[in-house]
Amino acid sequence: MNGVWNRILKIDLTEKKTGIQAVPDPVYEYFLGGEGLAAWVLWKECPRGVTAFDPANRLTLAAGPMQGIRQSGASKWAVGGISPSIQMNAGSAITHAFGIEMKQAGIDAVVIHGRAEKPVYLVIDDDRVRVKDASRLWGLDAYEAQDAIQEKEGEAFEVITTGQAGERLVRYANLQTAKKSFAGRCGFGAVMGSKLLKGVAVRGTQKCAIHDPAGNDALNKAINRRLAEVDASKPEEFRISWLGTAMATALFAPQGNLPIKNYSRGTFPEGVAKLGGRPYVETLNAKPWPCKYCVIKCHNKCEVKSGPYAYRGKGPEYESFAMMGFNLMIDDQAAVAYAGELANRYSLDTISLGGVLAWAFECYEKGILTREDTYGLELTWGNAPALVEMTRRIGERAPGLGYLLGEGCKIASERIGQGSEDWAVQMKGQEIAAHNWRAQYISALNYCTGVASGPNHERGNSQHIWVGHRYLPEWGIDHVENEERWSWDKAAERNAKFHDYCNVINSAVHCKFQEFAGYTLTDLLQTINTCTGLGWTQDDLQRCGDRITNLQKLLNLRYGWKREDDFRYPKRFLEPVSDGVAAGRIPVGLEQAIVDYYRYRGWDDEGRPTPQKLRELGLETIPG
Amino acid sequence: MKITINGRPEEVAPGTRLRNLVDRLEERVRRDPMIIALIAKTGKSQMLYILNGTVVPAAEIDRIELQEGDDVRYVHPFFGG
Ligand code: SF4
Numbered sequence: 001m002n003g004v005w006n007r008i009l010k011i012d013l014t015e016k017k018t019g020i021q022a023v024p025d026p027v028y029e030y031f032l033g034g035e036g037l038a039a040w041v042l043w044k045e046c047p048r049g050v051t052a053f054d055p056a057n058r059l060t061l062a063a064g065p066m067q068g069i070r071q072s073g074a075s076k077w078a079v080g081g082i083s084p085s086i087q088m089n090a091g092s093a094i095t096h097a098f099g100i101e102m103k104q105a106g107i108d109a110v111v112i113h114g115r116a117e118k119p120v121y122l123v124i125d126d127d128r129v130r131v132k133d134a135s136r137l138w139g140l141d142a143y144e145a146q147d148a149i150q151e152k153e154g155e156a157f158e159v160i161t162t163g164q165a166g167e168r169l170v171r172y173a174n175l176q177t178a179k180k181s182f183a184g185r186c187g188f189g190a191v192m193g194s195k196l197l198k199g200v201a202v203r204g205t206q207k208c209a210i211h212d213p214a215g216n217d218a219l220n221k222a223i224n225r226r227l228a229e230v231d232a233s234k235p236e237e238f239r240i241s242w243l244g245t246a247m248a249t250a251l252f253a254p255q256g257n258l259p260i261k262n263y264s265r266g267t268f269p270e271g272v273a274k275l276g277g278r279p280y281v282e283t284l285n286a287k288p289w290p291c292k293y294c295v296i297k298c299h300n301k302c303e304v305k306s307g308p309y310a311y312r313g314k315g316p317e318y319e320s321f322a323m324m325g326f327n328l329m330i331d332d333q334a335a336v337a338y339a340g341e342l343a344n345r346y347s348l349d350t351i352s353l354g355g356v357l358a359w360a361f362e363c364y365e366k367g368i369l370t371r372e373d374t375y376g377l378e379l380t381w382g383n384a385p386a387l388v389e390m391t392r393r394i395g396e397r398a399p400g401l402g403y404l405l406g407e408g409c410k411i412a413s414e415r416i417g418q419g420s421e422d423w424a425v426q427m428k429g430q431e432i433a434a435h436n437w438r439a440q441y442i443s444a445l446n447y448c449t450g451v452a453s454g455p456n457h458e459r460g461n462s463q464h465i466w467v468g469h470r471y472l473p474e475w476g477i478d479h480v481e482n483e484e485r486w487s488w489d490k491a492a493e494r495n496a497k498f499h500d501y502c503n504v505i506n507s508a509v510h511c512k513f514q515e516f517a518g519y520t521l522t523d524l525l526q527t528i529n530t531c532t533g534l535g536w537t538q539d540d541l542q543r544c545g546d547r548i549t550n551l552q553k554l555l556n557l558r559y560g561w562k563r564e565d566d567f568r569y570p571k572r573f574l575e576p577v578s579d580g581v582a583a584g585r586i587p588v589g590l591e592q593a594i595v596d597y598y599r600y601r602g603w604d605d606e607g608r609p610t611p612q613k614l615r616e617l618g619l620e621t622i623p624g
Numbered sequence: 625m626k627i628t629i630n631g632r633p634e635e636v637a638p639g640t641r642l643r644n645l646v647d648r649l650e651e652r653v654r655r656d657p658m659i660i661a662l663i664a665k666t667g668k669s670q671m672l673y674i675l676n677g678t679v680v681p682a683a684e685i686d687r688i689e690l691q692e693g694d695d696v697r698y699v700h701p702f703f704g705g
Contacts, residue, residue, distance in 0.1 A: 222677050229679045234701045235662065235670050251702055254661060468703025469658070473630035479652050518674070518699040522631045538631075581657075 001025045002211040003065030003531035004033060008041075009107045009129065011122065013195055014055055014114030018129045023108065026623035029534065033064030033108055035091035035452065036507035036548040038080020039555060041111050042089050043622055048558045052084035052187070053169065053194040055115040061160070061200065062109035063099040064509035065531040068208050071220040072227055073511035073519065074527075075100060075291040082559060083186035084171045084194075085352070085408055086428045086454035089555035092183035093458070093506055094160075094175070097292040101158040104204030112195065121145075121161075121199040123153055126206065134198040138167060141345035142176045142189075143313075145199055153201050161199035162189035163347035168397040169193050170406035171429070172352035176344060180289060180299050180314045186430065186453050189347040211533030219526055227517040228295040237277060240516045241288055244298040245318035249276025252318075256439040256582035257467050259327040261381060262358035263425050263436060263572045266580025271331040275321050283333040286315045291511070298513050302337060309338035309388075316340040316350070319457075322434035323354020328361060328387060335384035339391045346395025352408060355431025357390055359409040360401065362423045368416060373401050425570045426455075433457035437573040438582040440466040440485035444573060444590050445495045448566045449597050449607075451552040452503060458512060462491075462498035472501055474521040474538045486585055488593045492600035500545025507548055547617045549601075550609050554619075563607050566594055625692040642680065642688040642696070646673055649698050658702065670701035 006025065011018050023037075031040050038060035050056045059081045066074040077099025083090035102110065105126050112122075119134040137145045142163035149159050158177065165173040166189030173189030174182045183189075192198070210216055231241050237250045252258050253272045260268045273279070280286060284304060288297035300315035309332075316324075316337050324343075325336040343350050357379075363369040364379035371378070375393060377386045393402030404412045409431060413424035425432050427447055435457055437444040443463040447455035457463070464470035466485040471477050475497050484490075501521070505512050508528055510519075525541050528534065536544075569590070576584045587593075595605055602613035614620055625638050629645070636645075650669055653659050659669050673680045674697040675688065690696070 226674065226677050226679075230672055230674070230699055233672050233679050235666060238701050251658075254658065464703060469656075469700035470703045471630075473632055478630065482656050516703050518672075518697065520631060520697070 001028050002209055002533045004028050005106055005108050005208055007107050008109040008111055009124065011110065011112045011129070011131070012114045013112065013116040013120065013131070013197065016131055020107070024624055028065070030544070030618070030623055031548055031551065032504065032507035032544060034062050034078035034507040034509035035080055036503065036551070037062045037064070037109055038078055038091055039089060039548065039551050040622065040624065041109070042080065042082070042555055043551060044624060046082065050082060052082045052087060052191055055195065056113060057082045057191060059112045059188065059191050059195065060109055061102065063103040064507055066508050066510055066527060067099045067103040069210065069216055069220060069527070069531060070293050071527060072224045072293055072295040073514035075293055076509045076511040077102070078506055078509050079175065079183040079188050081188060081191050083188070083454070084169070084190045085187045085430045088428070088454060088559040088561055089552060090186035090453040091459070091506060092185050092188055092453065093509065093512070094177060094183040095181045095291045095511055096158070096178040098158040098160055098177045098202060099509065100292060101202045101204050103208055104206055105202055106204060106206045110200065112197065114195065116196040119196045119198050121149055121197065121201065123157070124200065124202040126204050137198045139164065142347045143179050143345050146179065149199050149201050157201040157203045159199055159201045162192045163345055163395070165346040165348045165395050165397070165406070166190055166193040168406070170348060170394065170397065171408045172349040172431070173347045174349045176347065181291065182344065182349070184349045185351065185456060210531045212530040216527070216530035219530055223519070223523050224295050227514060227519060230517040231296060240513070241297045243277065243281065244286070244288070244300045244315065246276040246280040246286070246300070246315070246321070248318035248322070252467055254581065255467055256580040257436050259322055259434045259436060261329050262327060262362050262423055264575070264577065266577035266583055268326055268329060271326050271329065274331045274333055275325045275336065276318065279333055280315070284315050284337050289314070294511070296514055296517050298516070304334045304337065307334065309334040311338050311341045313341050314344060319434050320350035320354070323351050324357070324387060327354045327358045327434070329381035330384050330387055331382070332384045335388065339387045342388065342391045342395065346391070348391065348395055351433045352431040353391065353394065355425055356405045356409045356412065357387065359413065359420070359424050360390070360405060363416065363420055368418050368420055369401070375401070422571045425572050427569055428454045428565055430454050430456070432570060435463050435467065436582060437587055438577065438585045441488060441587040441590070441593070442485070442491050442495055444569065444587040445491055445593050445597060446498070448569055448590065448594055449495065450499070451549060451556050452499070452506070459502050459506070460495060460499035461502060461512070462495045465494060470515055472497055472521055475501070475542055488589050488596070491593055492597040495597055496600050497542070499549050500542055503548040504541055504545040543617070547619060550614065550617055550619055551622070553603070553609055557608060566607060567591060627690055627692070627694045627696060629696050630698065636690060640690045641686070642673065642675065642690060643686050645690070645696060646685055653700070662701065672699040672701065673697070674699060
């Protein structure tokens, strides 16, 4: 198969050994690359009983067939392993140029296991691999560590690092690259920390052959031109290249999709007026900061020039300012952006951070936490300085509440008790991202049944059918009526197709945000075919997604998933809100919808793939 | 004659104009509250129509007669699906 090297780099930090492993074509034909390849690595190498911080856990950094082509969105790559938050297999997507550089180093993936004796970082310079002392980098934040590595190795290296939260095993610590992109969810920064791995630098000069270079080049040019044209033709308030994901406030507020006051309210007009949209651009002096080859340009570089929240760097994404702003009732855009910058430097996932803080704020409101617990801070709704200070305390894992909140709100609420589990808006140990389940019931189904990264908004983003008017017409999901957002009719099918779609995107690997400008499944299929020569149809593509979903489910089962886990969803979503368009709506019927989903997938009522389903997908034995 | 609409083959009568297709699609999307709000604000649905990979300016829609093999896409002004 073209578009891949059939080689992965294996690194054992315990034994200080490195080596190349050949990977046969059928593995790619089954799972493509990226997250599919990372899942395959776990299947082959991580037996039942291996946990996230176990040296035997495999941290996989994986490219796919699309890395190396000049298409908008083809800078994405994937991280996979066993997650410390959900305690199962997980994947996370990240972008900019590290994945491209890794591919140019002549490998499809780096698989890291073991635990170093002392802090280290890795340098991969084409075929030459070195494990280097990182003792002096330990304790630096993620951006400082990147600067230090590039100063030593050279600016030409693309680098990933984790900050203090990763070192200190905050369960939702992330890893970053280029000070702008993050493998945010599921705690892979903490997996790096558990291995005493501070960073990885990669540089490559090799070109991976693709099947049809001329066809691919023409396709890339046509797609890039069309995506830019679509974005430029949109009304200003929905234009990604101007606002990035800060456009989502204008889109989600009228649909009742925002997370407000720990998901207990339906509206927050002061916040809607100040967070996102034009105020975002003006307050933060936001300018587009695209990843390599991207014409959509969702990332922003920001500068707040004065005041207590002055900073220069990445602007918060929608999920960040929604979870730390709307969810805490903080309407100060600069404060939220500044807290986001701190979180990024410590390597705290901003979705989980907003979720755990909302839980703590509610504990404070109810008198379960007091100033004695909170370092004297008033954890009151809307208190921006408290957000900033608590971000520091969690990043540093300060003794007491800061440490506890680093465990996530599931563990924190179990320790604190007093009924606080009821407002811990999490599932399977991971905080829920910034989409209100009451606004479209399919969100609930998506989170409950996710297998790729537990409950995750981007591993089966079926909520986009309504909140973004995103369809998959080539797979039979086209126009829907607005009222269907509160119906379970066809929810199983739609949810399954979106899970499979996310899996092929994250395995190809491509940036899902290209869909904001109308990237299509036809674009994806043609690109995969010109890269690989597989000659697939849309049915083949869908089957590939289905296969990856089933492999992930088998891994869930291996690492201890039980049926009841899918039914233990946050109680908060069963309490109706009294304001906004979703007032009075709660996802009644979710239990049956979950079972219907299992059946649609060809799983038994326990949520396990049947032998017949595995046979259909050729998964009785896993290749390689 | 055969054309493709959002990636799926459809049969339309020879001589069909892009306007006919647009009217059909607009009728459906105009029930959507987000589109209704956009029309109230800007006077139009802001739906984008793409013919053979190029966005068709609103003023051009009336002039175009569809041809065998044409590829038509329509994109909502939000995320773009
Ligand atoms: S849309 Fe955003 S995340 Fe995706 S490649 Fe472009 S700038 Fe990067």
